[in-house]
Amino acid sequence: MSLIRKIVYNKKVNKNACNFTTPSHSQGEFVCPDAEKLLGKKFFECDFSETEGFDNLRAPDGVLKELQYNISKIYTSKNSFILTNGSTSGIIAAMLAVLGQNDEVLVARNCHVSVYNGLVLTGARPVWFLPERDEKWDIFKSVTPEDIERHLKANPLIKAVIITSPTYEGIFSSIPQISEVTRKYGAVLIVDEAHGALCNFARDYTGYAPAIVSGADISVHSLHKTAGAPNPCALLHISKSSKVSAQAVQDALNLITTTSPSYPMMAAIEATVEFLFSDRGRAEIRKLYDMVEDFITKASMIEDVEIYSGFCDKSKILLRMKSLPALAVAKILNEDFKIEEEFSNDNSLLFLTGIGTSKRKFEKLLHALREIAGMEVDSDFVAEKNPITLPQMIYTPREAYFHPSVYVDAEEAVGRICSEVVLPYPPGIPVILPGEIITESSAKFIMTEKIRVAGIDRA
Ligand SMILES: Cc1ncc(COP(=O)(O)O)c(C=O)c1O
Incomplete structure (x- = not known):
């Protein structure tokens, strides 16, 4: 039985159930008045915990296992996982599944900030690279297979490669060619496809096949960005050809995910995927x-x-x-x-x-x-230009995260080691990361009067 049918069935058949369980609103028996006005009672009626028949997302064995299986069939994956904390959690889980302390990982610098979170949690050592820029449009171009091969050749210990395709601005990279290179060097390819949730259903329009059918090991999709699901519904997929184990991903998700995943969201994920496929x-x-x-x-x-x-x-x-x-x-x-x-x-x-x-x-x-078009306006609109350079990394993100830090005036920060993520949002692409030297040009992006920089290690 699908999750949605199970919820509807439960509403009809089990309406007199006497659950002394969470959530405490007891499927809408009590709802705070303002919440009810805003969200309606129905939202609460669909909100369960792992009570009888509702499975457990930490070790799915029933209705959620079936839901994930159906999703994997639709996406032709080896395994698919529903994410109730966005692609952010999928990216972190993918990294935790394949990377450990000090493992080297090649990352395109136009990555989302969630990759930084994954670097802190795994302790992996990033090898950053800058994809080429398209100056006319002021955006990053595709990642090329040549870029990847150059870095993998120079750093044979690299265990995984993380790229974003499509990028925030929509630019695709050639996953078939890139995955050929990563396979040759034995690296796991993780593709942040957060913006590509429609790709699986729109190949005729874009000419782009989804990453996991083009050779990537893992991809993530934000269903809320383009596919009409509510924030922050998302999916993680492992490809059929990948050696990454489903258990490693499940373990990683269990490490970072709430033990009370939202059933309304999981039902919305089911409805969204089934709709896209219909x-x-x-x-x-x-x-x-x-x-x-x-x-x-x-x-x-x-x-x-x-x-x-x-x-x-x-x-x-x-x-x-x-x-x-x-x-x-x-x-x-x-x-x-x-x-x-x-x-x-x-x-x-x-x-x-x-x-x-x-x-x-x-x-x-x-x-x-x-x-x-053709209007005449005062053109004094000059934005601070993102320096788009690779700052010198002194500490890994994890080392920097646990390093003592102090606040200094922003103008005194040049030359110091940053202890904060400096990123304009959107697009959420970091300009300076903890552990990196603040340069004169990157300092212009510090919007606050004070910034945290590395202090003296008392250890
Ligand atoms: C490229 C990219 N990856 C990942 C994410 C994170 O997605 P989510 O909001 O689903 O956690 C974003 C969000 O803006 C993004 O732009």
């Missing part, structure tokens, strides 16, 4: 990509507008206006048109779409761009 879901995905394509065609006809057209996930729209700084465009969109972009840098603006992006939104954006 004819209706596929039609909805097709509709989204058709709307994006239509938007791109029309927006490209505005003389001032240029749309990024590289190997990228078309659910993301990256655009620039030739006559106006991107930050000026963002300000006008926000203030005059009440349109909020996902992110903008000096050279481009990023708009995220997904299941749920309506035609009305595309039309509103199109109208705004037509109005803005």
Whole structure:
């Protein structure tokens, strides 16, 4: 029986059950009035603990095991895991499953901050590399197999490689070619596909096959980012060809996950995956990509507008206006048109779409761009440029995390070893990490008056 059917069945058949168990609202018998007004009673009626028939996510053996099995069939994985704490928890669990203290791991620096969390928890030693930049759009390009091979050759002890594809801005890397290299050097390939939850169902539109069917060992998907699930529903998959054991991933998840996973969220994960896989879901995905394509065609006809057209996930729209700084465009969109972009840098603006992006939104954006095109504005919109360098690493993230630290004035921090994660969010890509030297250019990104730096080790 599916989880959702089990919950519905329980509501009908077991409504007089007398559970002296958590959660204490007893499936909605008591709900705080404001919570009920906001979330409705139904949310609480679906909220269980591991009572009879509801399985246990730490060692699934019933309805949750079946749910994960069904998901693995849909994604053609060896094993799939439902995550009730986002791709963040999947990335950390993947790292804990394959890396130990001082193991070397090759990481593309445009990784999400969750990789840093995984580095602290595993104690692994990062070998950072910077993918090439596309200066015109001010974004990272794909990771190339040559990049990976160069580093694996130079560092034969590297045990795992972590890359993001599609990137925050939607750029794909060639997983078939990259995985050929990682296999040759015996490294585990972990792909952060948090933004690619639709990839499994949209191969015809993107030309990109999901990482785990293209040779990666592990991938993670945020179902909430593009697939219409609530925050922070996500999935982790192990590929059929991978030697990574399901038990190692389960153990890692048990280490970092609550013992009270949300049943409403798990039911939402089930509903989302089944929907994406259904004819209706596929039609909805097709509709989204058709709307994006239509938007791109029309927006490209505005003389001032240029749309990024590289190997990228078309659910993301990256655009620039030739006559106006991107930050000026963002300000006008926000203030005059009440349109909020996902992110903008000096050279481009990023708009995220997904299941749920309506035609009305595309039309509103199109109208705004037509109005803005050719406008004359004071162009004093200069953002502090992200230095995009690899700072010198003195301590590993774990060493730095446990190292004593002190606060100093931000202007005195140059040359000191950082003890904080300095990252603009979005996109959540770290500029300086604990253990790294703060340079003059990276110091400009410290937004606070004081910053924590490494102090004297009293040990
Ligand atoms: C590239 C990337 N990976 C991972 C994550 C973390 O995903 P989640 O919010 O599902 O934990 C994010 C979130 O913004 C992201 O942009």
